[in-house]
Amino acid sequence: MKFNPAVLALSVGAFGIGVTEFAPMGLLPVIAHDLGVSIPSAGLLISAYALGVVIGAPLMTLTTGGVPRRTLLIVLAGIFTAGNLLAAVSTGYGMLMVARILTSLNHGAFFGVGSIVAASLVPADRRAGAVAAMFMGLTIANVVGVPLATLAGEHLGWRASFWGIAALGVATMAALRLTLPRLPAPAVATLEPNCACWRGARCSARSA
Numbered sequence: 125m126k127f128n129p130a131v132l133a134l135s136v137g138a139f140g141i142g143v144t145e146f147a148p149m150g151l152l153p154v155i156a157h158d159l160g161v162s163i164p165s166a167g168l169l170i171s172a173y174a175l176g177v178v179i180g181a182p183l184m185t186l187t188t189g190g191v192p193r194r195t196l197l198i199v200l201a202g203i204f205t206a207g208n209l210l211a212a213v214s215t216g217y218g219m220l221m222v223a224r225i226l227t228s229l230n231h232g233a234f235f236g237v238g239s240i241v242a243a244s245l246v247p248a249d250r251r252a253g254a255v256a257a258m259f260m261g262l263t264i265a266n267v268v269g270v271p272l273a274t275l276a277g278e279h280l281g282w283r284a285s286f287w288g289i290a291a292l293g294v295a296t297m298a299a300l301r302l303t304l305p306r307l308p309a310p311a312v313a314t315l316e317p318n319c320a321c322w323r324g325a326r327c328s329a330r331s332a
Contacts, residue, residue, distance in 0.1 A: 130245050131254050133299035134238045135261035137201055140292040141234060142265025143273050144208055144227055145173060147289070150274030151282045158282065159217045166217075169224050176225040181232025188233065193241050193307035198300050200230040200237070205293030212286035235259075241307060 148155065148169055156166035188196050207227025214220040242258045243251040277285040 128245055128254065128257075129299075130303040130305075131242050131257050133296065133303045134197075134242050134258045136292070136299060137197070137204075137234060137238065137296040138258055138261030139265045139269055140261075140289055140296055141204060141231055142262040143269035143292070144204070144286075144289045145231070146266065146270045147273035147277070147285055148173075148224075148282075150270065151277040151285065154277060154282045155220075159220065161217050169221060172221055172224045173228040173231075176228025177231045180229035181236070184229065184233035185236070190309045192309055193237060194300065194304040196237055196309075197234065197241065197304065198297050200234045201293055201297045201300060203227070203230040204234070205290050205297065208286045208290035208293060212283045212290060214283075241304070244307070245305075 148166075152163050152166045152169075155169070156163045159166070184200070188199075191199070204227055207223050207225075207229075210223035210226060211220055214223055238258055239255045242254040246254045273285040273288065276288060
């Protein structure tokens with residue numbers, strides 16, 4: 125597939141999300157020791173992220189339908205970055221828990237919106253490849269990014285991993301801003317009062 129900088133930017137975002145989701149798994153003993161909690165308690169940081177994904181996906185979908193797609197993706201990357209920055213400066217278990225939940229809120233929406241945007245950037249016969257290229261970032265995160273983040277956390281402290289991921293978030297925001305074209309929010313079809321759809325008439329659609 126022909127190289128597309130915007131799809132690459134989306135892939136970088138997917139890479140960062142994949143790393144921040146799974147990297148703490150390899151750092152649980154280090155985090156637990158540093159914060160003075162048990163390893164099972166530190167493991168709840170992983171569960172909190174998963175819970176945030178479940179809550180954040182429908183929440184973001186319902187509240188951001190009218191936001192232009194480029195702007196929305198940058199904002200979602202900003203949430204990701206802010207959450208990792210908060211994790212990096214966390215001084216206690218509760219603060220880190222809040223950071224993990226904040227970070228997770230962008231997860232479902234970024235992949236959902238990002239895959240649609242990736243498909244819209246290429247001709248119809250290349251759409252599947254564009255979406256696959258974006259999700260390749262998540263695959264690479266699991267194979268390469270997570271082990272590297274774990275290694276860095278073990279030698280430099282677990283906060284160093286979150287600092288690095290936050291820097292990746294900043295790079296993602298810049299890349300999305302520079303490579304994505306202006307993408308308006310999708311039009312939403314709505315039924316006009318007294319619409320005669322039941323009789324086969326055509327309803328009008330208006331932009332949200």
